[in-house]
Amino acid sequence: MRYYDRENKRLVYLKENASSEYWDSHWDGLSVKKIKTQRPQNNFCVKLTKKYLAESSIILEGGCGFSDNVYALQTSGYKCVGIDFAKKTVKKVNELAPELDVREGDVFDLKLEDNSLDGYWSLGVVEHFWDGYNGIANEMYRTIKKDGYLFLTFPAMSPLRKIKSKLFGYKNLTNKTNVDEFYQFALDPNLIIEHYESKGFELEEKFFFDAVKGIKDEVSLLKPILQKIYDGKFPKHGLLIRIIEKLFAQYAGHCVCLVLQNKKR
Numbered sequence: 001m002r003y004y005d006r007e008n009k010r011l012v013y014l015k016e017n018a019s020s021e022y023w024d025s026h027w028d029g030l031s032v033k034k035i036k037t038q039r040p041q042n043n044f045c046v047k048l049t050k051k052y053l054a055e056s057s058i059i060l061e062g063g064c065g066f067s068d069n070v071y072a073l074q075t076s077g078y079k080c081v082g083i084d085f086a087k088k089t090v091k092k093v094n095e096l097a098p099e100l101d102v103r104e105g106d107v108f109d110l111k112l113e114d115n116s117l118d119g120y121w122s123l124g125v126v127e128h129f130w131d132g133y134n135g136i137a138n139e140m141y142r143t144i145k146k147d148g149y150l151f152l153t154f155p156a157m158s159p160l161r162k163i164k165s166k167l168f169g170y171k172n173l174t175n176k177t178n179v180d181e182f183y184q185f186a187l188d189p190n191l192i193i194e195h196y197e198s199k200g201f202e203l204e205e206k207f208f209f210d211a212v213k214g215i216k217d218e219v220s221l222l223k224p225i226l227q228k229i230y231d232g233k234f235p236k237h238g239l240l241i242r243i244i245e246k247l248f249a250q251y252a253g254h255c256v257c258l259v260l261q262n263k264k265r
Contacts, residue, residue, distance in 0.1 A: 003177055004170035010157065011165075011186035012173050018128040018183050023086040027066050030092045035071050035100075043072035045121055045151070052149045052204070052259065053078070057118035060143070062107040062136070063125035067093045070100050073121075083107065108135040115145045115264075124255070126192075127154045127184040134195075141199050146264035150201060155186040156256035158208055160218055162188075169218075189256045201260040208253025211245045215252045 003012045016022055040046055049059065055077030064070050064082030066089060073080040083105035084090050090104045105111060107125060120140055126133035140150055157165070164170065193203050208214070216226035228234040229241060245253075 002170055003173040004165050005173040009188045009191065011161065011170065013183045014179065014181045015183040016181055020086045024088040027086065027089045030066050030089065030096065032096045034066055035068055035093065035097050037068050040072040040075040043069065045069045046072050046076045048151060049073065049078065049119060053119050058116065059119040059121060060117050061121040063122060064102060065089065067097065067100055067102050069121065069123065070102060071097065074100060107139065110139045110143055112143045114142055117143045117148060118145060119149045119151065120144050121151045123153050127187055130182050137196060137199055141262060144262040146262060148262050150260045150262065152258045152260065153255050155184060155254060156208065157186055157188045158214055158252050160214065160252040161186060164218055189258065193258065196260050200263050200265045202263050203258065204261050205259035206256065208249045208256050209245065210254040211249040211252050212241055214254035215248060217254065
């Protein structure tokens, strides 16, 4: 179930609280194959990181989950550390891939020195906290070196979602809405950029992605066929996904990626 929070210009997703226990259950059945799921050179994080940081740079993934991105970055020549609060998942990763530096930790209270990171990846983390992400942003600013980079992704209020919200296409969040099962927000990228710039970051790049999900979740008429494409149950689904992404991501991408440089005032 989704509600629109008009005061804060965001979608509120109610499903199941995104606790450490939830993620341990979500990632149950973890295997070496899942950690090393793809060729590192094809990895989204690796390709974008190479645009901004040289090999041997020190990178943290805060909220690393089953650590496939830690593996891809480490294998591509970066010194990568992964941190997650899902205890059982971290323990399992340590058993399956002991060559990776993956630790139990809290993105609101990183046990890292000031200015110790060249880069920080945050993939779908900041949207999961009802009380906000300001504490995470403070830790990012503290630990990333001057002129280092933050790579930040989250579900977004795309242009399509903003139009739909203006047309009252969502139920409104009210004081009577039960938010005990809060899962995540879809956040307004402009407000996120403004928040991070107020701390001393500077935007370098912004792009939306995952257009198939972004459209199928918002346009009910197209959902049946787009769901089949999304699930890989349609002929040449990979090609179709790439075409839809190229044509519509900037208007309807489910997520946004921001690349921000820490200017350290």
